[in-house]
Amino acid sequence: MKKTLVILTRNPLSLIGLILVGIVVLSALFADVITPFPAHVGAVVDFANFNQPPHWPNIFGTDLVGRDLFTRVVYAYRISLILGIVVLAIAVPIGVAIGLAAGYLGGWTEYLLMRLTDVFLSIPPLVLAMSIMGLLQPTLTNGMIAVTAMWWPWYTRLVYNIARSEKEEGYVLAAEVIGASKLHIMFREILPNCVPSIITKMTLDFGFVILIASSLSFLGLGVQPPTPDLGSMVAEGAKYLPDSWWLTVFPGLAILIAVFGFNLIGDALREILGVDQ
């Protein structure tokens, strides 16, 4: 772990990634301290100072009801990160367990599980998430459920492929010979070999989860106002282009920075851990 970190800081690209992600995480953690108007996260109106271009003290300008855009962008990182963590925390274990079972057990289990996975995979992710969001009410929790529902099959596929090739390996056969339980083989023998791939994919996916969530809120299905959300900010702000450019540009940049940072690290990790596609 430590060694990995050291290597990451040596490569210029991954170093940039570390710095960007560091900025994102720190600003999310210390949002209350670094933002000038923490109250503007909620329903505050200041019609004397609305739709203003960047100026001091509103360095990103103000939104259409006079709230500080910088404050709202920084707080929006919190929501994005929470969403990323929760989605992956649910999707990965589910996807991995199904993938292991299908890959190792084979037979009808494999057929049924993989067809189920195919069903979910063959509905385009946004369409699936939208249908679910339409069904439930558009809230943060439901947003997480929707994104999770579209995410797990990718981990199933990944783990399934590894598990299928690993199950013929000597160490698995040896474990079978000693009479180790199926659960033991799946989770204690095969799973550790999947970990590097999973971790790499998770780092890369973190950025994509943020992207998908922002696409959902672009369609009006995301986090609900007044809670700040990057996707909705871009979507809302896009109506006011090109005149009120700051409404779109800063939230857009914020998405770009976060996703870019995670991608850079993920890419570097893939090389360091020697994970193939």
Add this chain to the structure above:
Amino acid sequence: MTSVLKTIAAALLAATAFCAHANAETVLRLDESPVGELDPAKASDYADSILMFNLYDTLVIPKQGQPGYDPFLAASFESADGKTYTFKLRTDVKFQSGHPLTADDVVFSFDRMMKLGQGLSYLFENVEKAAAIDASTVKFTLKTVYAPFISALTRLPIVDKALVLQNLAEGEGDMKDWGQAYLSTHTAGTGAYTVVSHNPQEETVMAKNADYFLKVPAVAPDTVRLRYGLEAATVRTLIAQGEHEISSQWLPPEVLKSLAADGAQLLTEKGTTEFYIKLNTTKPPFDDLECRLAVTYAFDYESGVKMVAVSDQVSQGSPATGALPVGMLGALGGEPLKRDVEKAKEHLAKCKYKPEDMKVELTWIGEVPLEERFALLMQANFAEIGIQAEVRKLPWALFSEQVSKPENTPNISQVFVNTMSGDPDTLLYSMYHSSAAGTWMSPEYLKDAEVDALLEKGRTTLDEAERAKVYEAANKRLIALAPSIFAQDQTAVFAASNKVSVPALSDPAKAFALAGFGFNFRLMEMKQ
């Protein structure tokens, strides 16, 4: 890569070549929210109304610059008792198919509207039947005396019966599908414009009807492209670059402001729509009149109007005086409604609920982003008198579902309501009569015998002056009962390039008191 560049260059050349010889015919380009519904019996929203008013004609149309209605496809009409109306049709009108207009067509159009039961058919609930007396005389028989009947006729487009009968598709009964499949992509009217092509999601292209019975003036646009679903930023850019003539009314005030600053003209339509903030009178805290009065006094009407201002002269809202927009029959003159924090606090003190115990859910319709700003304004206003409200966004579909049960209906919801026919009855009856409760127009669930009686009287009073008094009384009663905050009268504001002039939307003396009627393309003038 080089081949791509070459293609681009070719395209650019092609595009510039086109500009050279494109000014022989005039094109009017405008946009509306999707989807464009061609079937006139299903028309309900603004886009549909624009299509209907241009492709079809009605027996009567609103008078220009004043209240009242003139005969149009009818040459004259009369009623002795207010229960039967006899219309003499013009004899010089032909459908676009060439068929002459007859009384049969009118009867068919009415029957079709009622049979399909969609769109604005509810305006004719009180009509028992329509019958052809002879080829050019139609008699409508009403169930009871119904004063708004003539105004409702502005929403009964006359369809070419013979053409529809030639194009029936599968369905049950004599009339099969009543021509629904055909009329969803074709027109069968007498209108000044005819459909060239129609894609409900992209655009409807219309051209002048050369045989129109009133002759379409030469300055009116030759071709009209009504586009659907353009983003605000797209419209803003297109107009600035001279590739679009009239925007929809759904542009946010800031965008209208930028366009006006770039030299666009602002067209307006007034007196047909009001913005209502609806209070659920069946649930705490707004089942208590004092609490309702408190919030009606707490709301900052002036800031609300300022919030939607476009320029010093033009705003998307103007101060409201009561339950009806200024200019409509029964609207109150005098002082607009005003904020009064002291009074709000007095009423709140008399309310049986304590502000700290209140759970107020303040919703806005997701499809109308402007309402979010009103929600935030209210939240701040109410906080000042100690009421904490929680803002919630509600998609339209969910909202219209929730209001069907009083217990699911939010404490506060926001709705823009427009009179489909220009008559106060269509606004007030559907909103405040106790029998109409539980639709998107009536989430108040108001039950008041006096209001009911007045609204019923308004329907059956034929004398105009008398009617005005009835509606004024109803208006005052509603202000006292405070089922809604009468937030502001809405003005529809459209940004337009200077290539077109639209007297009906810029000169009050030429305006029509009917939403969408100003978009009669034959009354527009294109500048070369």
Add this chain to the structure above:
Amino acid sequence: MSPFFRLLAKRLGTSLIVLIGVSLLIFAIARVIPGDPARIALGPNATAEAVLALREKLHLDASFLTQYGYFLADLARGDLGISLYTNRPVMTDIAQFLPATLELVLVSGLMMVAIGLPLGILSARRRGTWVDHTIRLVTMLGVSAPAFVWAVVLMLAFSYFLKIFPIAGRLSDSITVPSMTGFMLIDTLLAGNLRAFADAVWHLILPAFALALSGIGQAARLVRSNMVETYERPYIEMAEAYGFPEKRIARRYAFRPSLIPSLTIIGLDFAAMLGSAFLVEAVYAWPGLSRYGVAVILRKDLNAIVGTVLIISAMFLIVNIIVDILVSIINPRIRLSQRAS
């Protein structure tokens, strides 16, 4: 060839099973969405009788399985029901809107391969140099923002400020071409109108590029990492030791094997574009199917939701089969049987 066809048939069979699964899933989701579709379809002022009649017509009060049965029976006749959004048969709507989306997605896919692959190859051949770093950085940027952000940025820059490309639509107002296939590029050619064709291309470039950007990035990154990995294989080192020309090594030994895993992922990506095309269609007022799909979901237009999702999923499956076939052509050793499972 016979094993080839047998396996193809097997793949098609599996796809059919998946498609049935998709229809069940989406059918179930669509039915439990809150809101009365009949009421929404008829508008807020429709009479209660009209709503009841429509509910009956749509079998909304029947049990789930009964409804699904009606659906399958209609589907067998090629009937997906009436869209409550446009009041037309869903099939008519799909036939009208699908070509616009397909055209957009196909051109994007083309850009993805035509720009992404060369960038990836170049990056791998110059691995570790500044060329590599720059390409990786730029392609990574492409992946790091959603398509709608790129769409907005490109439109602002090239249509609003530079005025090089048109802002919206598929064809200039002054041009009309009879619609035959719905594919503007083909229709204009069929009409023999080269100027119109150029105009259609001119309208297509920005939206397609905005949609392709993340795909280009993905493709370049994949090809690069796969090739870099291949470069570390002993046989390449051997070839290098023998003094084979670098270009030949790159093309023959490094690129080919890395093409297969890349192709699979590119196929998935390409299919995913069908779903995310909406974001771009919205910005460029592109009258496509994805936009229709979002509108019908928001309107709870059951027939149209089911129809649209089914069509998009079917496209997705078809693309995947095509990719599998391509892979088996490139490398006959990888037989369809292996990939089928």
